Amino acid sequence: MASIALAAPAPQARRGFSTLLKRKHSVLPGFSLALGYSVIYLALVVLIPLAAVFLKSSTLGWEGFWNATTQPRVLASFKLSFGASLIAAAINVVFGLIFAWVLVRYRFPGKRLIDALIDLPFALPTAVAGIALATLYANNGWVGSVLAPLGVEVAYTPLGVLVALVFIGLPFVVRTVQPVLEDLEAEVEEAAACLGANRWQTFSKVIVPYLTPALLTGFALAFARAVGEYGSVIFIAGNMPMVSEIMPLMIITKLEQYDYAGATAIAVVMLIASFVLLLLINVLQAWTQRSHQRI
């Protein structure tokens, strides 16, 4: 872009706003209006409110922040949220790959329905998913009544949290892996077979490495979503202090006690975690695209 700007400098002097930002001349109108409106709206709706969280937490001071985030109950919620999200994302990677695989490669009855309904966890409001899962896995529910005689209790335990997080995370992996798998050329696998690889070797040495960036991206997306998830979890979790309280619930609990500073401190921890994840996801997606182009 720099070379374009050097080779073809804007023919006339632009107004201040555009000179600052605009590198390439265009005949199209509306740049200042569209960009100005977008930036102001973004600042008002997203950036300034988010900045409020960090400013509010800075009033706590370092010690206050440390005290607010290291209370045993808060630490227990960190452990549950991050732990359950990690396990859920791992389960989603396994089943997400299976779904992507059968949807791309096989033909079977109900395939189109499954393909359309994979996105259900995105489309179904979380509160609805929450009460449905809680009812299913309660001891008298359809699934719970089968599991209860086996001594497995899901609803109102950390296991329930895991079930809800698996539910909401699945589409992230499927929809990240599916298009990448669709683009994998048959020649690559044929070459592996010609060179004497059996099917399992082709899968583990050729296909899995090719899919790794997409699988990791799906994992990170599912994990990021799971850490912040609220609606689908709280109904099935039981919300027992130290046992099945998730981080977002801790924020609500603090707010209900009018402990705004404490709520903000937890929010800051979560925000930093999600910004780190966002960065990681961007890096992974760039990697996915590169390995996509390579084959």
Added chain:
Amino acid sequence: MAGSAAQSIARSWFSAPDVSRRRLATSEPFWVRAVLIALALAFFGLFLLLPLAAVFAEAFKKGWSAYAAGVVHPDALAAIKLTLLVAATAVPLNLVFGVAAAWAIAKFEFRGKQLLTTLIDLPFSVSPVISGLIYILLFGAQGWFGPLLETYDVKIVFAVPGIVLATVFVTFPFVARELIPLMQAQGSDEEEASVVLGASGWTTFRTVTLPNIKWGLLYGVILCNARAMGEFGAVSVVSGHIRGLTNTLPLQVEILYNEYNFVAAFAVASLLALLALLTLGVKSFIEWRTARAGSGGNSGQQNQFIERGQP
């Protein structure tokens, strides 16, 4: 024999494309295919189909009249009205923003474009609860603007404006995210031709750009709408749960459920489940339509749904 007949039917059903008769080196043995498909179907049934079925089964547990009573209860009707109002405010706001942002980002080259694109996605990586918390910190009684709002007797949190703000925040990226890659893929040659031939900017947008992006726009709007009507966490923090006044449909579901009024809770929830099914239906239709038309920029459409988050 019956067994082998069943097996051959099964073979033709659960077959990989083009390999119904003989196995190629690039396909898996029959039993692997069958096991993988069975695993997928089992997981699908347990985690996706059962919850959906449970919503309707519980809603109709005590018959049609109990269901209807749950839906037409004055509190439920007030929640429906509020939900429609919130969506009708938040969706157009984010629609205008999405079009403006996509126009600036897709049609022009400027410094900071990548940063702007990343910042637009920010609300998707923020927990819904935090999306509500930020407005409490700004407009709550102890918030930055709290004293000012109190002086003028304006209520934002624990009132409708707060619900709208939180909804605008969580649905912020939907339309922009849909339009930016689509409009980037389409380039700006057609618009430039139109402007050079003397059309005004507005005419160019209306007659050249809009017909090109209409399906992408609709796609973004239905996802935005589904999330706006179904948002729970963010709205729950700022609403204050005042019956008949600040309860949206998802909050009404929560209240009824916590009161052990399960039939009514699931009856209201079934409305939201229908909305979700409708959204998926329209989404599938648009994907089918754009895939058939083969117009540019929709190849990654399914994939983009991912980063867009959900209710």
